[in-house]
Amino acid sequence: MLRRLPARLAAVVLLAGALAPGGEAPSPVTPWPHGAAPSAAELDRLLDDAKTIEERERFEEFLAASEINEDSDHLPITQEDVDADVYDKKILFQFGDEFFSHQFTHANGYGDGSFKTMKRVHTGVRGGLDTFSCAGCHSLGGPDGAGSPTENAMIQGDGDHADSALVRNAPAMLGVGMVQALGAEMSHELQFERQTALDQAKSTGKAVSLALTTKGISFGALVVQPDATIDYSALDGVDFDLVIKPFGRKGTISRLRRFVEDAARLHFGEQSHILALGYQKKPDVPHLGPGPNWYDPDNDGRQRELEEGILTTVASYLAMLEVPVVLPPADPGLRDRWANGSALFDSVGCSSCHVRQVPLLYTLWHETSDTTAGEVVINLFTDGDEPRGTNLVEVFSDFKRHDLGPGLADPHDEEHKLPRSVFLTRPLWGLAETPPYLHDGRAPTIPDAILAHGGDAQPERDAFAALPPDDQADLHLFLLSLTREPKVRVAR
Amino acid sequence: MKTRIPALALLGLGLAFGGCTDESIAPANGSVGARGGGQILHTISTHLPVDQREDATAALTRDAFRREGRFLDAVDPGRLFRATRVDEPAIESGAWSNDELYQIGGQLFNFTFTPRVGYGGKDLPAYGRFQTGRRGGPDAPRCETCHSRGGPQGSGDAADNAYLQGDGNSQASALERNPIALAGAGLLEIVAAEMTAELAGVRSTLADQAKSSGKPARGELVAKGVSFGHLTVKPDGSLDPAEIQGIDADLVVKPFGWKGNVATIRDMVEDELLLHHGMESDFLVAEANPARVGPFGGADPDGDTVTSEITEGQVTALTLFVAMQEAPAQLTPVSSEQTLLAAKGRTFMKTLGCTSCHVSSLPLNGTTFTLASRGGGASVKVDLAQEGAEPRIAPDEQTGSFRVFLFSDLKRHDVGKDLAEARADRGVPAAQFLTPPLWGVARTRPFLHDARAAQLEDAILMHGGEAQKARDAYAALADIDRGAVRVLLTTLTRTPRMVTQ
Numbered sequence: 001m002l003r004r005l006p007a008r009l010a011a012v013v014l015l016a017g018a019l020a021p022g023g024e025a026p027s028p029v030t031p032w033p034h035g036a037a038p039s040a041a042e043l044d045r046l047l048d049d050a051k052t053i054e055e056r057e058r059f060e061e062f063l064a065a066s067e068i069n070e071d072s073d074h075l076p077i078t079q080e081d082v083d084a085d086v087y088d089k090k091i092l093f094q095f096g097d098e099f100f101s102h103q104f105t106h107a108n109g110y111g112d113g114s115f116k117t118m119k120r121v122h123t124g125v126r127g128g129l130d131t132f133s134c135a136g137c138h139s140l141g142g143p144d145g146a147g148s149p150t151e152n153a154m155i156q157g158d159g160d161h162a163d164s165a166l167v168r169n170a171p172a173m174l175g176v177g178m179v180q181a182l183g184a185e186m187s188h189e190l191q192f193e194r195q196t197a198l199d200q201a202k203s204t205g206k207a208v209s210l211a212l213t214t215k216g217i218s219f220g221a222l223v224v225q226p227d228a229t230i231d232y233s234a235l236d237g238v239d240f241d242l243v244i245k246p247f248g249r250k251g252t253i254s255r256l257r258r259f260v261e262d263a264a265r266l267h268f269g270e271q272s273h274i275l276a277l278g279y280q281k282k283p284d285v286p287h288l289g290p291g292p293n294w295y296d297p298d299n300d301g302r303q304r305e306l307e308e309g310i311l312t313t314v315a316s317y318l319a320m321l322e323v324p325v326v327l328p329p330a331d332p333g334l335r336d337r338w339a340n341g342s343a344l345f346d347s348v349g350c351s352s353c354h355v356r357q358v359p360l361l362y363t364l365w366h367e368t369s370d371t372t373a374g375e376v377v378i379n380l381f382t383d384g385d386e387p388r389g390t391n392l393v394e395v396f397s398d399f400k401r402h403d404l405g406p407g408l409a410d411p412h413d414e415e416h417k418l419p420r421s422v423f424l425t426r427p428l429w430g431l432a433e434t435p436p437y438l439h440d441g442r443a444p445t446i447p448d449a450i451l452a453h454g455g456d457a458q459p460e461r462d463a464f465a466a467l468p469p470d471d472q473a474d475l476h477l478f479l480l481s482l483t484r485e486p487k488v489r490v491a492r
Numbered sequence: 493m494k495t496r497i498p499a500l501a502l503l504g505l506g507l508a509f510g511g512c513t514d515e516s517i518a519p520a521n522g523s524v525g526a527r528g529g530g531q532i533l534h535t536i537s538t539h540l541p542v543d544q545r546e547d548a549t550a551a552l553t554r555d556a557f558r559r560e561g562r563f564l565d566a567v568d569p570g571r572l573f574r575a576t577r578v579d580e581p582a583i584e585s586g587a588w589s590n591d592e593l594y595q596i597g598g599q600l601f602n603f604t605f606t607p608r609v610g611y612g613g614k615d616l617p618a619y620g621r622f623q624t625g626r627r628g629g630p631d632a633p634r635c636e637t638c639h640s641r642g643g644p645q646g647s648g649d650a651a652d653n654a655y656l657q658g659d660g661n662s663q664a665s666a667l668e669r670n671p672i673a674l675a676g677a678g679l680l681e682i683v684a685a686e687m688t689a690e691l692a693g694v695r696s697t698l699a700d701q702a703k704s705s706g707k708p709a710r711g712e713l714v715a716k717g718v719s720f721g722h723l724t725v726k727p728d729g730s731l732d733p734a735e736i737q738g739i740d741a742d743l744v745v746k747p748f749g750w751k752g753n754v755a756t757i758r759d760m761v762e763d764e765l766l767l768h769h770g771m772e773s774d775f776l777v778a779e780a781n782p783a784r785v786g787p788f789g790g791a792d793p794d795g796d797t798v799t800s801e802i803t804e805g806q807v808t809a810l811t812l813f814v815a816m817q818e819a820p821a822q823l824t825p826v827s828s829e830q831t832l833l834a835a836k837g838r839t840f841m842k843t844l845g846c847t848s849c850h851v852s853s854l855p856l857n858g859t860t861f862t863l864a865s866r867g868g869g870a871s872v873k874v875d876l877a878q879e880g881a882e883p884r885i886a887p888d889e890q891t892g893s894f895r896v897f898l899f900s901d902l903k904r905h906d907v908g909k910d911l912a913e914a915r916a917d918r919g920v921p922a923a924q925f926l927t928p929p930l931w932g933v934a935r936t937r938p939f940l941h942d943a944r945a946a947q948l949e950d951a952i953l954m955h956g957g958e959a960q961k962a963r964d965a966y967a968a969l970a971d972i973d974r975g976a977v978r979v980l981l982t983t984l985t986r987t988p989r990m991v992t993q
Contacts, residue, residue, distance in 0.1 A: 028534055030553050031560035038552060047548055054988065061934070062825045065978040066833055068949055068971060103937060103946040110946070117944050118650055120621070120663050131651040132938055132946045139649075140637065142993045148637035149619060151651040161661050162621050329563040330556070337567060432562065433993070435604060436633055442618060444606045444633050470567075477566040486555050488548040491643035491991045492935075 031330035033486060046488050053097075054490035060098070077309035083374030089316065089383050092376065096317020099310065100144065101492075103132040104268045109305030111269040112289060112298040123159035125287050125415050127266035130154075134263070137170040141433030142484055144173040144321055149441040155266070156414060166410050168249055169441035171426070172434045174484060176247070177319030177380055178393045179427060180256050181365050182215075182358050183244035186399060187254070189214035190242040197224040212242075215358050217398045237400030246399045249439040251424030252416055257315035257367070264306055271298055272306040274370050308370060316367050316376045320384025324430030326394060328481045341478025344471055349460040350450075353425045354396040363391070387485050396428035396482065405454020408438065421455055431482040446479045447472060527587045530578030530805070533561050536598030538591055538816065540882035540989055547990040555992035573609050576600040580804040584869035590812065590879045593872075597813025600806055601635040601645070605769045610801030612770040613786050613794030617660070624660035626784050628767030631655075635764070635810075638671040642935025643986050645817055647673040650943035654768070657917070667917055669750055670943035672928070673936045675986055677748075678815030678861045678876050679885055679896050680929065681757055684747040686857055687715035687902060688755070691743040698725040708732070715745065716854045718901045738903035740919070747902050750941040751917045752926030758811040758863060765802055765810075770794060773802040775866060808863060808872060815861045816880045820932030821987045822897065830979050837980025840973060845962035849927045851901045856894040859885055883987045899930030899984065908956020911940065923957055934985040948978050 030037065038046065077095060081087065087095065104110040111129050122128045130153060131137055137147035147170025157165030190212055197210040201224045212219040212235070220236030232240050239245070247253040253262065264270040271288060278284065280294035288297035295303040328338045345351055360380070367376040381388050401422050409421035423439055436442065437449035453461040464472065534557040541547040565572040576599050582588060588596075605611040612618060612630045620629040631654065632638055638648040648671030658666025694713055701709035702725045713720040713736065721737030733741035740746070740753075748754040754763070765771040772785050772794055779785070786794035825831050841847050859877040877885050877894070887894050904924045912923035925941055933939070938946050945951035955963040966974060 028557075030556050032556050033559055037549070043545065043548060046552075047545060050548065050990065051544070059826050062827070062830050062979060062982055065948070065982040066830060066972075066975040068947075068975070068978075105946050105950065117668060117942050118653060120651075120653075120655075131649055133649075136649040136651050139640075145993075148632065148652070150621070150632050150638055150653075151649065152621070154621070160664050162663075163661055327559070330560055331563075334560075334563050334567065338563075432559075440619075444604050444611070448606070473567045473569065477563050480562050480566055483559070486552055486559075486992055488551050488990045488992055490988045491646075491986075 033327040033330065035330065049487070050489045054492075056094075057490075057492060076304075076307055077313050079308040079312060079369050079372050079374060082309045082312050082376065083369065083372050087313075089320070089376070089378065092313050092316045093320050093384060096314045096320075099134070099314050100138070100317070101133055101135040104270055105132075106300070106302075109270050109298075109300060109302035111300065113300030119159060121154045121157040121160055121162060121165050122266065123157070125156055126289065127155075127269065128153070129269055130267050132268065137267075138173055141172060141430070142487070143489065144318075146170055146172040146434035147441075149436055152441055153267070156412070163411070166412060166414055167440035169436065169439060171249075172324075172430050173318055174321050174430050175323040175389075175393075175395065175427070176256060177321065177365060177378070177384070178323060178360060178389065179246045179395060179397075179399075180254075180319060181362065181380060182360055182393060182395070183246040183254055183399055185361055186214040186217070186244045187242060190219060190238070190244075194222060194224070194230070194242060197222065198228055198230075200224075201226045202228065212236075217355060217358075217400065219400065237398075237402060244399050246397075246424065246427075249423055249426075250414065250416070250418050251399070251401050252418075255315070256318045257311040257370075260314045260318070261306070261311055269298055269300070270305045272308070272311055273304045274308055274311065276303070277371070312367055312369060312376060316378060319365055319367065319378050319380070322385040322485065323387055323389040323393075325387055325389075325483060325485050326481050327483050327485075329477070334477065337474045338478050338481060340471070341474035341476070344467070344475045345478055348463045348467070348475065350464075350475075351396075352460070353398050353400070353402060353457065354428050355398045356396055357392040357394050358397070358399075360391045360393050394429055396431075397425045400425055402457065403455035404457060407454045408452060428479065429482055430484050432480045433484050446476050450475075526582055526585075528579035528582045529574060530582075530588070530596050530809075531575035532592055532595050533557060533572075533575055533599055534595075535561060535602070536595040536813075538594050538879070538881040540818070540987065544990065551990040551992050570608075572599070572603055576603060576806055576809065577803060578805040578809050580808060580865075580867065581869065583805055583808050583872060584865055584867075586870075590816070590872075590874045593809045593812045594816050594881065597809035597811070600810050601639075601813055604633045605630075605771055606633075607796065608798070610771050610794075610796060610798035613796050614788065615786055615795060616770060620660055622655040622658040622661060622663055622666045623767060625657055626767075627786065628770065630768060630770040632768040634769075638768075639674060641937075642673060642932070643675075643989065644991060645674040645814075646986075647671055647936040648943075650938050653943055656767070664914075667913055667915075668942035670938070670941060672750075673932055674814050674817045675820045675932045675935075676896070676898075676929070677757055677817050678874070678880065679819060679856070679859070680747045680898070680902075681755075681815065682858065682861055682876070683716070683854055683856055683896050683898070684745040684755065684902055687718070687745040687854075688743065690715035691720065691739075691745070695723060695725065695731070695743060698723060699729055701725075702727045703729070710735075713737075713739075713743070718851065718854075718903060720903060738901075738905060745902050747900075747926070747929075750925055750928070751920040752902070752904050753918050753920055757814045758807060761810050761814060762802075762807055765807075770796070771801045773807050774800055774804055775807065804866065811863055812861075812872065812874060815863070816874055816876065818881045818883055818987065819876075819885045820897075821883060821985060822931075822983050823985050823987070825979060825983060833976040833979040834983050835980075836973070837976035837978070840966075840969070840977050841980060844965040844969075844977075846966075846977075847899075848962070849901050849903070849905055849959065850899040850930055852899055853895045853897045854902075856885075856896050859894055897931055899933075900927040902929075903927055905959065906957035907959055910956050911954060930981065931984055932986050934982045948981050949974070952977070 119128045120130050137151040140146045140148055153168045154165035197208040201208045205226045208224045210222045219238050221234040223231040243254050245251045245254045247259045253259045261272045276295050279288055279297045291297055328335050363379055363381055365378045365380055401424050403421050404423055405421055436444045443449035443452055450464050535554050578596050621631055623629050638652040639645050641647045652671055654669045655666035691713055698709040698711050706727050708724050708726045710724040713723050720739045722735040724732035744755050746752045746755040748760045754760045762773050776785050788795035791799045825834055859875055861874045861876055863872040904926050906923045907925055916922050939951035952966055
């Protein structure tokens with residue numbers, strides 16, 4: 001090693017007295033994110049988790065090889081079994097985990113039966129087929145992670161041409177349980193405020209002007225008349241139903257079970273039994289297919305492709321996923337710069353939409369079923385994977401829709417006819433592990449993403465652009481500390 | 493050097509480990525022993541500890557350096573890329589060990605390309621999911637995003653498929669290709685080169701015969717026991733390629749690409765950098781084929797104002813990184829019952845006819861990967877049995893000789909109309925594909941050239957053409973016996989390793 005060093009550098013090393021015995025170059029000091037190497041106990045815990053999963057996966061892999069479709073046996077989890085507490089939450093988590101990496105096949109209802117190759121560009125609202133598993137597009141930066149640009153979904157297109165579609169980069173799934181619960185609390189508060197105003201207007205006989213605020217975040221204003229008519233013209237960043245919908249790049253889905261159902265339908269052609277039941281009442285041909293039988297809308301000879309119990313299981317699993325963390329640099333000098341970057345995040349104005357912390361009031365999440373009275377009750381702080389964070393959820397979002405300007409606008413209208421340049425404030429937690437950025441993955445780095453902001457965010461974008469290079473670097477550095485907990489697993 | 497860059501970080505991560513400061517980034521001026529650009533960042537390793545605890549600690553250590561390196565790159569923009577700018581003269585003079593070059597190549601493999609370093613081109617869209625002719629996408633920010641399934645440097649998901657030689661907009665216009673796993677790539681090149689040499693031997697023997705006899709000489713083209721048909725050489729030395737099978741008339745065995753049309757890792761690496769990232773190597777720019785590098789000419793044919801996007805040294809480091817990848821492994825199943833099934837499956841592979849193309853192993857004469865200098869300098873040589881990433885190929889305990897357990901004949905075959913594409917690809921007919929090596933196959937789902945098969949069962953049953961008979965024989969088996977074949981294939985995997993991402 002030493003002989004390969006340029007003389008000048010070798011001299012520095014020698015002068016520093018840093019040579020290890022035996023003439024080898026010294027081992028560098030590891031910049032541990034938590035300041036020190038994991039303790040023996042921590043390492044044991046990480047290893048145990050990794051080995052448990054590996055043993056299970058290896059067992060399942062060989063079982064699936066010897067008995068065809070054996071790995072599909074978890075798919076018929078019925079809601080009745082979930083309601084009867086046949087599975088505890090650990091088992092539900094495990095089933096959800098297996099579902100997430102399960103590769104769907106025709107035997108499970110994949111596609112509409114005519115599949116030959118991938119259809120990367122979706123055909124209208126019916127979907128693609130663009131992959132075989134959730135993990136196919138959610139594994140960058142670690143399990144349940146984000147998608148690369150190659151994995152972008154090209155939705156609502158003509159089935160062939162890239163420029164006919166809307167491009168959507170797959171976001172990471174960590175912490176979505178907290179996001180779902182925050183959204184529900186915010187919706188509840190906003191609706192309660194509206195109901196209170198309605199009651200007040202009725203009882204006083206006078207119009208009520210209401211400033212809608214929840215968790216310190218303003219959603220504009222309503223004017224409520226005594227006859228219960230409501231003027232929504234000053235409403236901001238949320239639909240008239242006052243339901244916060246934190247999922248989907250444009251903020252269109254409020255519950256994880258609906259997100260799972262939609263993704264399985266769009267990407268695998270796996271149609272949930274709930275959707276089929278809806279089809280029985282009112283055939284939704286554009287989304288589900290021509291039938292003719294309500295119980296098999298895509299007419300591939302498979303029915304009950306996705307049991308309701310599966311939706312409950314996977315939604316519970318996602319709610320129990322670990323939560324992202326903030327891990328500053330190890331080097332003290334870099335830490336100073338990190339602190340400066342953190343202050344700049346506020347002074348530049350980023351945190352006005354990317355709200356750092358949103359308080360969560362209720363610890364329990366009730367994963368209620370669609371067709372039964374059953375529910376899975378999840379303690380968001382004790383059930384599921386570590387780390388779980390605190391009730392001050394460091395999510396970096398206001399869960400509002402904002403106009404981001406023409407530069408980021410979609411090239412076509414989407415199915416809900418939301419304005420093309422409007423997107424939900426993307427939660428920034430875990431940011432460092434989810435490049436590239438923005439709804440279509442166009443920004444390879446964080447500064448690129450910041451500079452692409454426009455519309456409502458134009459002043460903040462300009463303030464960033466006007467910073468001296470060192471300050472820009474510090475803000476970049478701060479955002480790189482939004483990450484996920486270091487863990488080990490056996491590569492799969 | 494900005495004063496605000498922490499001195500400790502520079503000392504800790506730069507100087508003390510033979511890395512570079514801004515001063516030492518300057519070109520090495522060809523001086524022997526000078527390392528010039530490039531820096532080891534401690535994020536990549538050839539070592540795979542047998543002990544899982546040690547492996548986990550090593551993985552977490554690399555992850556810690558990865559995280560801190562990212563911070564350092566934020567305050568010193570370009571640091572991560574400069575760390576990959578290793579100089580070819582320094583490499584050829586032996587200033588870097590192969591192990592170090594592996595690490596630098598790995599850093600490049602994991603680097604996110606940006607327009608600042610040359611990603612894309614002026615005549616290309618910012619992102620092109622379906623590629624435009626031989627110009628490419630660009631469709632990926634780094635190598636790793638499409639080579640990470642089943643472990644580091646693995647394969648790609650179906651969603652990661654590349655769409656080659658299209659019109660830039662329509663999926664139907666393009667050829668669909670699933671990214672392959674890179675484990676064993678160096679061994680693959682070596683065994684193919686040995687076969688090519690053997691075929692060249694046949695040709696020259698026939699040429700000698702034809703010349704001395706004054707009559708055309710015809711002989712069988714056999715390399716490592718694989719027949720590539722027959723060759724006829726005329727007395728004037730010209731070849732009659734009519735009876736050649738499964739290989740181009742140049743008689744070069746090309747083990748890379750689903751169509752088997754690339755012979756070396758360096759050619760592959762250079763083409764992928766161009767097609768997927770718009771990162772143009774100095775070598776390709778000098779070749780200046782506008783259909784590939786762009787229409788603008790000169791030193792910046794893709795017109796993105798960045799010149800020397802990829803240096804020869806970077807090509808060498810990335811090539812070595814790919815060439816030095818671990819050898820795939822065969823691991824025993826979880827139960828004795830399944831071990832018996834696997835043994836049965838191995839027999840079925842023979843009796844059904846699978847192994848007539850998926851030849852279970854080929855002999856290897858040597859294990860040294862050689863990368864010839866393209867500038868007249870010294871070759872870079874790596875003995876994969878000694879210096880490759882672990883686990884390495886090992887000699888047979890009794891004979892001391894080497895074999896690669898490839899499950900391929902490295903030959904092209906017609907696999908039928910259902911798998912055929914809409915058109916030929918660079919001269920290879922639409923229904924012809926290289927027999928894909930099955931080593932490590934259990935870690936490379938989904939399967940087939942366009943990833944249409946989610947499971948091994950699907951992949952087998954989708955075979956047609958020359959493989960129709962073997963496929964039908966498989967389909968005729970009872971499920972338990974088909975299971976035996978699938979269990980055998982599931983033992984073809986990679987050695988478990990701890991990762992953090």
